[in-house]
Amino acid sequence: MSKAPATVAFLVAIRQPDATDHTYAILAQTESEAVGLAAAQEPNGASPRHVGTLGALTVKRIKLKPGEARII
Numbered sequence: 001m002s003k004a005p006a007t008v009a010f011l012v013a014i015r016q017p018d019a020t021d022h023t024y025a026i027l028a029q030t031e032s033e034a035v036g037l038a039a040a041q042e043p044n045g046a047s048p049r050h051v052g053t054l055g056a057l058t059v060k061r062i063k064l065k066p067g068e069a070r071i072i
Contacts, residue, residue, distance in 0.1 A: 012024050
């Protein structure tokens, strides 16, 4: 029985026209995958950037699923 691929909860920010950021929590295998998922959420937003990660307990508490982009 093989294990599921390891995932990390990345935080990705996208700059808004009013100079604020929308920050997404995304459970993905790689940083580039997470940035791509965030970019798909806001195709007209400025260039998304990786700004951090979430810990395993937080991911479990908020019930974040792989591939899900949740704004926080």
